[in-house]
Amino acid sequence: MPRALITGITGQDGSYLAEFLLGKGYQVTGLRRRSSTRNLHRIEHLSGLSLVEGDLTDLSSLVRVLEQTQPDEVYNLAAQSFVGSSWQQPLATSDITGLGVLRLLEAIRTVNPRIRFYQASSSEMFGKAQTVPQHEGTPFYPRSPYGVAKLFGHWITVNYRESYGIFACSGILFNHESPRRGLEFVTRKISDGVARIKLGLARQLRLGNLEARRDWGFAGDYVEAMWLMLQQPEPKDYVIATGETHTVREFVELAFAHVGLDWRDHVVVDPALFRPAEVDLLVGDASRARRELGWRPRVDFPTLVAMMVDADLERLRGGHRAGDGPGYGDVPTEGGPAPGGPTDGGPDATGDTGDDGRRMPHRDDAGREGGAPGRGPG
Numbered sequence: 001m002p003r004a005l006i007t008g009i010t011g012q013d014g015s016y017l018a019e020f021l022l023g024k025g026y027q028v029t030g031l032r033r034r035s036s037t038r039n040l041h042r043i044e045h046l047s048g049l050s051l052v053e054g055d056l057t058d059l060s061s062l063v064r065v066l067e068q069t070q071p072d073e074v075y076n077l078a079a080q081s082f083v084g085s086s087w088q089q090p091l092a093t094s095d096i097t098g099l100g101v102l103r104l105l106e107a108i109r110t111v112n113p114r115i116r117f118y119q120a121s122s123s124e125m126f127g128k129a130q131t132v133p134q135h136e137g138t139p140f141y142p143r144s145p146y147g148v149a150k151l152f153g154h155w156i157t158v159n160y161r162e163s164y165g166i167f168a169c170s171g172i173l174f175n176h177e178s179p180r181r182g183l184e185f186v187t188r189k190i191s192d193g194v195a196r197i198k199l200g201l202a203r204q205l206r207l208g209n210l211e212a213r214r215d216w217g218f219a220g221d222y223v224e225a226m227w228l229m230l231q232q233p234e235p236k237d238y239v240i241a242t243g244e245t246h247t248v249r250e251f252v253e254l255a256f257a258h259v260g261l262d263w264r265d266h267v268v269v270d271p272a273l274f275r276p277a278e279v280d281l282l283v284g285d286a287s288r289a290r291r292e293l294g295w296r297p298r299v300d301f302p303t304l305v306a307m308m309v310d311a312d313l314e315r316l317r318g319g320h321r322a323g324d325g326p327g328y329g330d331v332p333t334e335g336g337p338a339p340g341g342p343t344d345g346g347p348d349a350t351g352d353t354g355d356d357g358r359r360m361p362h363r364d365d366a367g368r369e370g371g372a373p374g375r376g377p378g
């Protein structure tokens, strides 16, 4: 049985990738960092998943986890991934999102250089895009501390491949969304806002730059590409994208129209949510992935918007489910992990053995992005 270690297991992609690899018969371990509050809502429904404690800022924890779990494949999804926050916390972002990749590669080099390594690189590295569409050969021009940190992670992955022969791939993924997306990202902020307004729980949705264009796909489709990269005869870097671009305004229009509302009655543009430097246009050319991996996206843009709005409507109406919205194969949980759900195992066990039987609030129920004074984390 192949063994995989996923960092960033509590995040959106970690949950979909774990689901995918468990379905393929992998023994999957997720690395989670210590948290003072429970943050397992995206993975509670997964049975057979093991958890270990570690942190990308702590090399010794990474070495120990690799020694204990002996993975064949490591997927590095952990990051401070919110671009807006990277201006508020540039040093922490660089440490986790940039240097964290190097720490993990050093741990792999030390413990077992035959481990296959996937790095979650980002279209944010293209930033002020030098070609349209963007492909593997497009020059990078990052526009945020996050983008700069990801660029370090990308090049150190390439460098360890070329220096030490490690099977290391950098997946340059364009934006991918789902009902499991964090509430601070614009698509989920919109789907949550639309659902609240539809249900009479809110009247307004405050947003920043509506003219930014992104290539948005479905996260469930994108994790398959991560796995495919590590199954190839040679390690390479791949752009993963839909090839379509849409403005934030189009996302807003579709999301409101889906519930029979006119967005112009509810959306307020707040200059405080504009970013110090914006990435205006992202659209990817995933021809290499199509040709060499046989990968293509399955969920189109209107389906993605409708899926996210419907999931938030259901959640806010009280039909909260673990992981994501209705119709995507998840299991409702009322009192904690599904039977046989994630286990914190081994000497690194977190001691987090399930909850106390009360219904756990969805972390994202805590509220929506607040409007901070000045240029906030739009």
Ligand code: NAP
Binding pocket: 007, 008, 009, 010, 011, 012, 013, 014, 031, 032, 033, 035, 039, 054, 055, 056, 057, 076, 077, 078, 079, 080, 081, 082, 096, 120, 121, 122, 123, 172, 173, 174, 175, 176, 177, 182
């Ligand atoms: P996400 O939901 O924000 O998840 C990030 C994960 O990283 C969380 O599990 C978080 O744990 C963990 N993490 C943060 N700091 C850590 C640390 N110091 N040590 C260990 N774990 C840490 O992000 P996502 O959307 O799933 O994205 C996954 C990866 O793909 C990220 O690297 C992101 O930058 C990259 N990416 C995402 C997209 C996209 O559109 N989603 C596109 C391109 C690239 P906590 O729960 O403890 O915070």
Ligand code: GDD
Binding pocket: 081, 082, 083, 084, 121, 122, 123, 124, 173, 174, 175, 176, 184, 185, 186, 187, 189, 206, 207, 208, 209, 210, 212, 213, 214, 248, 273, 274, 275, 278, 279, 282, 377, 378
């Ligand atoms: N978050 C947010 N909140 N963004 C807003 C808002 C708002 O209220 N209003 C407008 N936007 C615009 C942002 O200015 C940006 O141009 C766009 O919406 C998308 O913002 P996010 O959803 O925060 O995502 P991102 O593109 O900055 O970053 C995501 O995609 C990257 C890949 O390109 C993240 O997932 C990154 O981790 C990922 O690398």
